[in-house]
Amino acid sequence: MNLYKQVEKELREDANDEKARHHYRFFKAFPGGYGEGDRFFGITVPMQRKIANRYYQEINTTEVEQLLQNPYHECRLTALFIMRLKFEKSGSPITEEQHEIIRLYLANRSFVNNWDLVDSSAPYLLGPFLYHKDIDPLATLAASGNLWEERIAVLATFYFIRQGNYRETFKLAKHFHYHEHDLMHKAVGWMLREIGKRDFNAALNYLKEHYHDMPRTMLRYAIEKFEPDLRQQFLKGTI
Secondary structure: OOHHHHHHHHHHHOOOHHHHHHHHHHOOOOOOOOOOOOEOOOOOHHHHHHHHHHHOOOOOHHHHHHHHOOOEHHHHHHHHHHHHHHHHHOOOOOOHHHHHHHHHHHHOHHHOOOHHHHHOOOOOOHHHHHHHOOOHHHHHHHOOOOHHHHHHHHHHHHHHHHOOOOHHHHHHHHHOOOOOOHHHHHHHHHHHHHHHHHOHHHHHHHHHHHHHHOOHHHHHHHOOOOOHHHHHHHHHOOO
16 A cells, blocks of 8 residues: 555545635635645644554655645645654664654755744754764755744754753854745744743843844743742833
8 A cells, every 4th residue: 555645635635625725714725824825634733643553664765755846735744744753763872763854854954834834843853863973964955045944943943942952042143143945033032932931040141141142032032930020120121
């Protein structure tokens, strides 16, 4: 059985036109939107996870790649869920199977082309791989000039943050202070907020030094969990 075709068939069977229209707007797939040209079946994420769990053990790399290259958003997200399951179940330290999954991920990163696809994959695939191997690809992705590759770089450091390593996140945050897109402002602010949840002083010291250079959205995301008085000092520029 061709499991690529089987997974696609099951996704198609759960299609919902009303949800597909909502996704089209929500993920800005309209002309001029950051997701321009994307297509949707209109399937819930829990359903995609359920299908991924059903097939991840049997589906092979070629079939996963076909799924990741599918024009429908839900096929690509389901492929990423499958890759995550394969990666997580492969064991440690980094295995040959995990090497192959990351090779597949990076070779097909042009299909990881919306914020949910990035956020559902980079911290769970690329993050742990680079943390235990070689962080050089972070700089390459960050310097790519491609919105989704840049977001992959930032979100990959979420794994680093969970290990108590903030250096790479701070480095990328500073690199993206003047980025033009609010999706990067939100991503960086989110990661700075995550650092603050684990090490308040580390985040506070970084923000004190750099908040004047940040876009407003990035700053708001970063200080969201701060005490109200401290948030106001940052927003008013009086700290």
